[in-house]
Amino acid sequence: AQSVTQLGSHVSVSEGALVLLRCNYSSSVPPYLFWYVQYPNQGLQLLLKYTSAATLVKGINGFEAEFKKSETSFHLTKPSAHMSDAAEYFCAVSGGNAGNMLTFGGGTRLMVKP
């Protein structure tokens, strides 16, 4: 079975500060890993994905994530937060016995203070 744990259901940062959203996964086989963003009253939008190529993955809106196998982590970062980054962020994993089915973490709500 595969699972995803997102540490911190709420994260608050000041505008211009570093954004760090944590994601740890569990998978018995090399995983595919994803980050999605959900703005209020909207569906999910794919930010970036790791599919066993480069371990540092760059996504849209200035976000990036690094796959660290030794730590089973795939943390999402952005050097400088913008007010428009306020949203809910979901980490997800696929692969292994679940095949292509995505398993989502519980989500982290990012708040950006002016």
Next chain:
Amino acid sequence: DSGVTQTPKHLITATGQRVTLRCSPRSGDLSVYWYQQSLDQGLQFLIQYYNGEERAKGNILERFSAQQFPDLHSELNLSSLELGDSALYFCASSEAGISQPQHFGDGTRLSIL
């Protein structure tokens, strides 16, 4: 705009009833996925169709069923509704050769009274 259209946006009904949620995938996408999002369960994968055939099944209740039609639109049928079925139901789609959802609709919010 993701290109995925879901109707209706909101649905209010009573326990024991049956509803149908509709999804039109992004133009050219062959796969359709259904997800349920609730406060207590989070985002749960329900089912995936690829070009009209069921491809993968997740935590979908027996009271729920889905299908994908020749024009690639999909419907999710929920019957014998219970209070716990109140949730946001998302449809997503992906291109041929892509095995995970790429484009999500804005969801249908189902409220059971």
